[in-house]
Amino acid sequence: MSTNEFSPGVAADAADVAEGSWGDEAEAVELTADDVLADVRSTARAMVRAGCCTFEQVLGRALELAALADDAPSAGSVERVVRHEWDVRAAALAQADPAASDHVRVERAFAALGREGVAARLGFSCCRECGEAELREVLPDGGAYALVTQPDLEQLAAGRLVVRCGVLRADEARAEAAVRDVVGRVVAALTEQGLDARADGRTVVVHVREWAKPLPAAA
Template sequence: MLSVKVETENQQTHSRVSAEKLADLVHRIGARGDNFLVVQRIPDIPGTFVQVWHEAGGGYELEHRTGTATSHVRTVVDSPDRVAALMTRWAREEPGWDAGTDWESAGIPEPEPVPELAKKIREQVEPRVRELLRGGYGTVRTLTEAAEDYLVKDGVRPVSRAQARELAERLWLERVEEQRGWTDVTDPDRLEGAFARLDRGGITARENFTCCRSCGMGEIWAAGREDARGFVFFHGQGTESAAAGHGLALYYGGFDDSAETTTAVGREVVAALGEAGLTVEWDGSPDQAIRLTGLDWRKRLVG
């Protein structure tokens, strides 16, 4: 698999795709509302991406960037196979991945310098952004929005969008560097694997799903396959609890609303989590949440 995330104009997201899947996505674009792909690394490196635009009957406008606006370059390629090959070599970070390609500047101007945040403001906003980074599910965009909105009062915004973006990118890159040292399997890795197995087995399993329990219970019904037997999820507040070292509550149930199915789903969830090497607490009652305790919450960023 390629360690990239692909986003399409029609709002589909594909993470860690194969070279064949990436090629399929390139070949697919061209119809109205589905004209481009943006490919970023996992974890995301702000300002580093490769993207392509194609309209049926025309060429493929390929662009890539490695940080600054002046590094943003473009070319036109006449073959989807050539685009897919270039994108795949970029994803694999192959030396000379774009050999034989003539690039020109995309003409993107450098942004205006960003005023430094006042110390008092920075000391309030930075801990909140770090807290969200520890949760592990945010992106630079969502962290920027959180930083910009955090201290808003009576319509006054002490943090501009540009200041929020600069802060989010700096702290994001610090966390990316930190996680390079995580060479072992982490507890969030184990949880992700267990949820993936449950999802394949007919139990809709969603991480960091909605803001709270009530929203999650209302939306989980439409979140998975139509033939799913049941569900399990944890919400955004639960993520923050886990990241702060307070454990994680999981909510589960059967889609037929029976206590028997809910209990059976609970047993299946507990078994999958235990097999993954996680510490699980549950008394077997369909009215009680399943809890994960003793978590070392090192969630790898994707972006």
């Protein structure tokens, strides 16, 4: 049979394939309220573990996340999930030794950087861009910074902390060298506190063994 001849079998097979493909693309995954609560629980657990947000801040974030779903769980259900994660973390911290926590060493390193003129912030802002915008209000041109954002802290379960380094409004010709200098100073400060810290471009990656930062306030 030539390639131009019509074959009913081939046509039928092609139609079946096409129909199956369209069906797969059209199939939508519907999230239930329980699915949404599972996401809320995961986010709340990460935020609470970081130890930089109050109960109200965690709850506010959880409610915002839940509201994005078509089948949104009730506010009461969301609050119960957040309360559970908060109480579980509080109980665990009651048995922990804060002095053995890496957050103490990070805070000491950041305090030392502050004395050297580097604005070091832990759990600062929702992202690097917003953090830089806030720092521009208090730092002069060329001001150096090292910050860990809230989303960065929420990744602590992976056993690492990312410190984002930079220089505000630096002269373009000197910007790269200035940032390298800040990165080097951050690595040195963290290493001096006994932490495993390594430069990674404009960031510093810190290996975290234990994080037992106390909750900022009782709920």
